[in-house]
Amino acid sequence: MNRDMRVSIKTVLFLGIAAAIAWVGIRFLIKKPHHDRVNYGHYKLDAIYNKENIIPVIVVGSGPAGLSAALYGARSGFHTVVFEGAKPGGQLMGTSFVENWPGLPKKMGPDLIASLKGQAQEFGAVIVNETIKSIDTKQWPYVLTTENGKTLHALTVILATGATARQLDVPGKDEYFGWDKGISTCAICDAPFYKGKEVFVIGGGDSAAEEAMQLAPYASKITVLVRAKTMRASAVMQDRLKTYPNITVQYNSFITAYKGDGKRMTEVELMVDGKPSKAKLDGVFLAVGHDPNSELVKGVVSLDSAGFVLLKGRSQATSVPAIYAAGDVADHKYRQAGIASGDGIKAGLDAVEFLRMIGFNDAVAAKVEDNLFDAEGGPGRQALSPLKKMADFEKVAAESDLPILLDFYTESCPTCMQLLPTLEILAGEFADQMKFFKVDLMEVPEFQAKYKIVGVPTVLILKKGEDIGRIQKPMPLKDMRSFLEKTLKGGE
Numbered sequence: 236m237n238r239d240m241r242v243s244i245k246t247v248l249f250l251g252i253a254a255a256i257a258w259v260g261i262r263f264l265i266k267k268p269h270h271d272r273v274n275y276g277h278y279k280l281d282a283i284y285n286k287e288n289i290i291p292v293i294v295v296g297s298g299p300a301g302l303s304a305a306l307y308g309a310r311s312g313f314h315t316v317v318f319e320g321a322k323p324g325g326q327l328m329g330t331s332f333v334e335n336w337p338g339l340p341k342k343m344g345p346d347l348i349a350s351l352k353g354q355a356q357e358f359g360a361v362i363v364n365e366t367i368k369s370i371d372t373k374q375w376p377y378v379l380t381t382e383n384g385k386t387l388h389a390l391t392v393i394l395a396t397g398a399t400a401r402q403l404d405v406p407g408k409d410e411y412f413g414w415d416k417g418i419s420t421c422a423i424c425d426a427p428f429y430k431g432k433e434v435f436v437i438g439g440g441d442s443a444a445e446e447a448m449q450l451a452p453y454a455s456k457i458t459v460l461v462r463a464k465t466m467r468a469s470a471v472m473q474d475r476l477k478t479y480p481n482i483t484v485q486y487n488s489f490i491t492a493y494k495g496d497g498k499r500m501t502e503v504e505l506m507v508d509g510k511p512s513k514a515k516l517d518g519v520f521l522a523v524g525h526d527p528n529s530e531l532v533k534g535v536v537s538l539d540s541a542g543f544v545l546l547k548g549r550s551q552a553t554s555v556p557a558i559y560a561a562g563d564v565a566d567h568k569y570r571q572a573g574i575a576s577g578d579g580i581k582a583g584l585d586a587v588e589f590l591r592m593i594g595f596n597d598a599v600a601a602k603v604e605d606n607l608f609d610a611e612g613g614p615g616r617q618a619l620s621p622l623k624k625m626a627d628f629e630k631v632a633a634e635s636d637l638p639i640l641l642d643f644y645t646e647s648c649p650t651c652m653q654l655l656p657t658l659e660i661l662a663g664e665f666a667d668q669m670k671f672f673k674v675d676l677m678e679v680p681e682f683q684a685k686y687k688i689v690g691v692p693t694v695l696i697l698k699k700g701e702d703i704g705r706i707q708k709p710m711p712l713k714d715m716r717s718f719l720e721k722t723l724k725g726g727e
């Protein structure tokens with residue numbers, strides 16, 4: 236090596252070390268080490284004393300994330316209120332057996348939700364069957380409004396709004412979406428209506444495998460349509476699929492259009508191995524992933540490009556202090572009920588830490604006790620009486636001058652379970668104007684033909700035996716209330 240070469244190696248080494256030192260220095264200056272820390276001194280308790288409807292821990296959403304957060308908030312002694320949203324219980328209400336919840340070998344999704352809910356309530360969490368419409372963070376306590384127009388003042392907020400099943404963006408998707416028209420995202424809800432029929436399940440993940448297995452006892456032929464060359468479902472699920480004689484998996488295939496007679500989908504156009512094709516069938520069940528339900532917080536907290544709430548480090552903190560997120564709304568990767576629950580626990584602990592750090596203790600809680608949000612008010616819920624036989628209904632109809640509301644459901648229909656609390660509230664409110672009953676359609680199938688019930692849930696209002704109103708999907712409480720008012724006045 237000559238002298239010139241030695242000099243140039245030294246120069247390169249020197250420049251390299253100098254660049255590294257400069258880079259570390261610049262990063263140190265830019266990073267502001269305390270940037271992410273909450274300035275608790277900013278949240279003065281004086282701001283809460285003149286407020287009404289105060290909620291120290293408000294949870295938006297009632298799946299495993301929301302209910303677990305509520306358990307921790309309430310068990311720590313803070314007044315915790317869960318707003319259930321339009322789909323109480325979330326996605327687990329549409330799951331048959333959950334067999335991967337650690338320590339609990341097998342449990343039905345709705346049963347798991349019921350026990351999470353009961354456990355949170357046991358520690359004092361209040362569950363309200365309402366939906367949050369807006370969150371305003373310009374002032375603290377944050378101002379939240381409900382769909383029924385209530386204004387709430389939240390010291391901390393836990394977002395647990397979950398995710399929603401994705402649709403295929405192809406012609407016919409709006410025309411034929413709905414269990415009564417041919418496209419569904421919930422096999423456990425709608426499978427009984429596909430007895431002896433041919434269906435497609437779209438998707439190659441665990442959800443697709445599960446949907447296919449839920450359909451297997453009913454549909455005559457189930458084709459799982461996978462756009463890729465392989466399924467991404469776990470090996471155990473793929474093996475299980477093979478044990479069903481009426482399930483086949485078709486690869487390299489995807490739907491390009493839904494076709495039908497305007498009322499029902501009757502066939503689909505496809506691409507199979509790159510060639511156009513057609514198939515006649517009775518139903519399509521979608522299992523093509525989910526989108527986060529983050530519309531409520533768009534512009535409120537930071538979201539990633541797909542709309543998932545961005546979290547700070549290993550906490551559940553969002554970009555806004557005292558607002559936390561848990562579960563599928565902030566998780567684009569794992570999307571497991573157990574993880575949502577763990578996230579919920581963390582979010583609950585984060586909220587509790589915030590309250591303690593700002594000095595919200597028993598003495599402060601006692602001072603604002605009269606101003607805390609009270610979920611009661613208005614006539615309470617009233618359970619719907621079950622009708623077990625057609626003869627029971629005929630007797631009630633003959634004796635009653637009031638219109639009769641019949642809620643048709645099946646035990647396995649999560650949407651029906653989500654609708655029931657809304658109907659129970661309305662049964663309380665309309666007790667002197669209408670009689671409310673529920674009918675398990677599997678127990679009394681005669682109703683199906685008599686009142687042309689093609690799926691559940693169906694809410695039917697009869698006046699002197701005549702059909703005066705019908706709803707075939709859950710609605711927010713406010714819309715359902717105005718529907719009943721209009722129906723009673725005689726104009727829908």
Ligand code: NDP
Nearest residue numbers: 438439440441442443445462463467489522523524569570
């Ligand atoms: P995934 O994201 O795992 O799978 C979605 C599937 O839909 C993929 O096969 C994807 O295809 C396909 N897909 C996406 N868009 C389209 C489209 N436009 N046309 C056709 N196919 C499309 O979602 P899942 O809901 O199945 O699962 C989410 C998570 O939940 C996973 O972690 C899963 O393990 C878990 N889960 C667990 C269950 C259990 O253990 N019992 C039950 C259900 C879910 P491609 O592969 O080509 O991208």
